[in-house]
Amino acid sequence: MAAFSKVLLGHGSGGRLSRDLVEQIFLKGFSNAALAPLEDAAEVTLGGARLAFTTDSYVVTPVEFPGADIGRVAVCGTVNDLAVKGAVPAALSAGFILEEGFPAPLLQRIVASMRRAAKEAGVEIVTGDTKVVEKGHADGVFINTSGIGLIPRGRSLTSASVKAGDIIIVSGDLAEHGVAVMNARNKLGLEGGIKSDAAPLNGLIAAALKVPGVRAIRDITRGGLATVLNEVSGACKLSAEVAEDAVPVSAAARNACALLGLDPLYVANEGKIVLFVSPAAAPRVLKALRAHKYGRHAAVVGTMLREKKPQVRLRTGIGGSRIMLMLEGEQLPRIC
């Protein structure tokens, strides 16, 4: 772990640098048992009830892009952080930091989009806050959402509980959100109609959890599948082996990534999860996922293995194999 003197853009990438930032400054500063596992939501007990509690801030340029907008992502991201812990989302908050001059009609569209996403997820935004800063002191709009949810009795989904032999299932096509935003941001004019996958996944997750044997679920956001697998591998001290052929990526997203020199396994998603399930449960979980509209392309992508030196490995399409590290900083588009 490298000490750093200043916050870099890479510290926000969701990869190894983000981990450094959290561990060296926040984990050290706030140290407590609920925070320590660094999962998508913390678990707190209140009056005998087990609550999942999470918060996330959203900054994205442009604020609207094909398939979604900052508001939809802000609601879905927080709903999903609760749902992957097995919690039933109960209520959300929303805080807005607005830059002076931000167009009111655009803000109305964002709010309407948040309401639609919340309705779909079956939650309400019950409290909020606004601050306006001088022009130039923010980039249009920043949104923070927090959420609480109830974890049903007897349910426990943690990365540490993943076992050797467990099957890794991904809920659908990867890399769509990251490519859609990059395409919109830089007006790349990529073909194929790639749209952000931002979606509330609590319904999908509830369907999967009807099958006993799901040990952990993670949402695959910044840093992509490769980064999440490294985090889980670190927590359960097992290797993850993924078959490249099996990872669902649409042809359009694959081509866009090839053009930009990006690896789809490291690109952000806002509506995809990875599940770690017992081998016996895998076929039924897969079936449950595929029956849901947000899980139609769900696929078994790999297995967890006990090995002396746990690592995350990709079996490539042509039969080779290579390691997959955590994202190191930002993925930068290449020169040629």
Added chain:
Amino acid sequence: MKTSAAEKFSSPLWRDRALAATALAEMETLTARAAAKTGTTVNFMEVCGTHTMAIAASGMRRLFPKGLRMLSGPGCPVCVTSQGDIDRVLALAAVPGVIITTFGDMLKVKGSGGRDLQALREAGADVRVVYSPLDAVALAAAEPARQVVFIGVGFETTAPVIAGAVVRARKAGLKNFSSTAFFKLVPPALELLLSDPENRIHGFMLPGHVSAIIGLAPYRFVTEKYKVPCVVTGFEPLDILAGINMLLKQLAAGRPVVEDEYFRAVRAEGNPAAQKLMAEVFTVSAASWRAIGTLKATGLSFSKAYSSFDAIKRFRIPYSDAPEPRGCLCGKILLGKALPPDCPLFGKRCTPSSAVGPCMVSSEGACAAWFKYGG
């Protein structure tokens, strides 16, 4: 949904496992035959950084026959840029009021003072990542009060695009757009490698993208004068396996020629329009190569007619011949004389998030490929 043009180039067939297994089995036999000729391990060089990355990402190195080794060559644009030229880029970024526009790869290459463009940006310099030099021209048009500089580096692939941007800026009468022209040419780089008596290269996997521009003729000297096999190769896993097998066959038969495996993209005559654009805006000149030095007629700089677009001249940036970082083996790696794990800094002091040399910085760099994918 419209079928993208890219489909043709990256259909799943190019990653088909059964076809790959057939190609690898053939490679086994061919390597044995070729090794009988060379009497040693067969060393091929992939000249292009995109090949380096594709080989590593597909995990095929572990599938190669024992007697075959792929060496990375001097084909990563960031990697071959000399320390002095990097320092000049940083000097440009320090000119008050200038907007630096660059491809992302250049952000994290350290100058001899240990700072990179990213650090200058954090300290207040206006540095923006663009996806095309045309974006930089558009920015110049939108910001007439600012000077917009594009950081032009690379080979015959990027040079025509930047030439196109310069021509557009001239047509639009933009006085506030300029670019660097730290361009390198691939054929002279091959000559440089071959003229070294210590070279151990038995064949070149030639870059598909560069060849799509320059065609096949500029490589003839490699097979005619140096008798070294050449195959222009595409970037999908099966392209690469096929390219290697074609090289092995040439080697075993003792008949070196310039072959084109990537004929779905590369024509023998190249791209005449791009060649014309390059010839109009640039002229063949000396270039400074990392760890090699300044060599005559190995690069491109602005032609007389377009010299007013040369950012180095416009801002009077002095020449710099700063040395490369100590202990860094980038130079040897670029020449195929060392592999990334041979470097004492590799994976220790030098990692992608804290890189010492450019081969670790660039996403196309040999060290980055070995680090990220484990070779």
